[in-house]
Amino acid sequence: MPDFEYSRWDGSQEFTPQSADQIFDEFSRYMLDYGEYMLDNLEQWQEENPDVVDLLIKQGYVDRDEEGKFRITPKGIRRVESKALDELFDISRKDKFGKHETEFRGPGQTVHEESKPYQYGDPVSNLNMHETLKNALYRQGGGSPIEVCEEDLVVHDTEYQTSCATVVLLDMSGSMNRFGKFGQAKKVAMAMQALVRGKYQGDFLQVVGFYTYASPLSERELLYSAPKEVSIYDSRVRLRINLDQPPGFVPEHFTNIQAGLQFARRVLKRQPAQNKQIITITDGEPTAHIEGREIVLIYPPAERTAQITLSEVKRCADEGIHLSSFALIEDYFYLNLVNFVEQMAQVSGGIAAYCNADDLGNMVIDSFVGGRRNRRAI
Numbered sequence: 001m002p003d004f005e006y007s008r009w010d011g012s013q014e015f016t017p018q019s020a021d022q023i024f025d026e027f028s029r030y031m032l033d034y035g036e037y038m039l040d041n042l043e044q045w046q047e048e049n050p051d052v053v054d055l056l057i058k059q060g061y062v063d064r065d066e067e068g069k070f071r072i073t074p075k076g077i078r079r080v081e082s083k084a085l086d087e088l089f090d091i092s093r094k095d096k097f098g099k100h101e102t103e104f105r106g107p108g109q110t111v112h113e114e115s116k117p118y119q120y121g122d123p124v125s126n127l128n129m130h131e132t133l134k135n136a137l138y139r140q141g142g143g144s145p146i147e148v149c150e151e152d153l154v155v156h157d158t159e160y161q162t163s164c165a166t167v168v169l170l171d172m173s174g175s176m177n178r179f180g181k182f183g184q185a186k187k188v189a190m191a192m193q194a195l196v197r198g199k200y201q202g203d204f205l206q207v208v209g210f211y212t213y214a215s216p217l218s219e220r221e222l223l224y225s226a227p228k229e230v231s232i233y234d235s236r237v238r239l240r241i242n243l244d245q246p247p248g249f250v251p252e253h254f255t256n257i258q259a260g261l262q263f264a265r266r267v268l269k270r271q272p273a274q275n276k277q278i279i280t281i282t283d284g285e286p287t288a289h290i291e292g293r294e295i296v297l298i299y300p301p302a303e304r305t306a307q308i309t310l311s312e313v314k315r316c317a318d319e320g321i322h323l324s325s326f327a328l329i330e331d332y333f334y335l336n337l338v339n340f341v342e343q344m345a346q347v348s349g350g351i352a353a354y355c356n357a358d359d360l361g362n363m364v365i366d367s368f369v370g371g372r373r374n375r376r377a378i
Contacts, residue, residue: 020059023052028080028223031072033183035226042070077219081194084187118153126155165204165271166368167264168192170217171282172209174230174253181328182227184357185281188364189222195368204271210260212241212252212288212295216267228252237299244293254297256288258309265316276321279367281360283328285340306340313347323350324367328357
């Protein structure tokens with residue numbers, strides 16, 4: 001135990017209370033792990049220490065919805081995303097996180113140090129006035145007024161910026177509760193949202209949570225999300241759930257990677273981007289799959305579930321989607337999980353990696369940027 005010394009406060013010492021930013025940052029760290037449950041604590045704070053909650057409201061991080069319940073504002077969500085990006089990817093290293101360059105030229109970011117003769121269709125906004133006037137002066141041999149002809153025109157060259165549509169599949173099964181795995185994975189997804197908004201505005205990004213089912217997550221829903229609670233503890237499970245007439249109780253803590261991939265493939269099919277990719281973050285083998293209009297829950301993991309999931313992996317790859325899969329192995333070196341994500345990579349021609357949750361951020365961002373590099377021929 002550390003030793004502390006205390007003295008009576010006589011009023012002369014400067015007291016610096018925590019700012020609203022500091023309070024909200026601390027609160028949001030708990031939200032990464034526990035999600036919407038933390039909003040209930042604000043009700044208790046309001047009763048015990050209303051000044052703190054009022055400070056968050058005044059700063060614009062928290063407000064109440066139509067039903068009077070506390071919610072995180074868009075400003076608060078943006079702060080969580082930006083903080084996640086700062087912490088995970090060290091955004092100060094601009095050389096690592098600048099826009100990806102390709103050898104292709106076209107509409108994109110201006111490169112001021114390079115110019116080229118004007119061609120019909122080049123944006124006039126990219127006109128290099130200095131070089132244009134110099135060409136006109138050289139052609140007419142000096143003097144004034146300077147008469148500019150089309151042959152004098154020079155425009156700044158531009159770099160083609162690939163656009164990409166990405167779906168992040170986030171495992172929300174019960175085991176993600178352990179060792180802070182879900183909080184770290186959610187932080188990565190939120191940081192990617194900040195990255196796309198700040199540096200890849202032409203990209204499409206959708207986060208999808210998968211468990212027994214799969215569902216899209218808005219930015220607020222992602223912040224509020226948490227792993228599904230384990231609801232049955234049988235050592236062996238064999239259940240079939242009718243999707244059209246589901247029973248009143250459905251255990252949701254299973255791992256349905258196939259449903260996530262199927263949902264992602266349908267989302268990406270509607271996107272016009274030339275490059276499409278799915279990034280899967282999971283900590284377990286699939287224990288659920290879809291057969292017709294039924295969801296099949298099987299534990300321990302079964303070969304049939306693995307094969308049906310891999311068939312969906314192949315469908316994604318056949319549609320030109322790049323797949324990257326990341327296995328979180330916090331609990332132990334789970335050989336079967338590693339083998340499965342490697343199978344996903346073999347079937348799809350994509351990437352497989354296993355890592356601890358703390359190492360996930362840089363690996364995912366490298367995969368995200370790498371998945372943007374290929375400009376598909378039309």
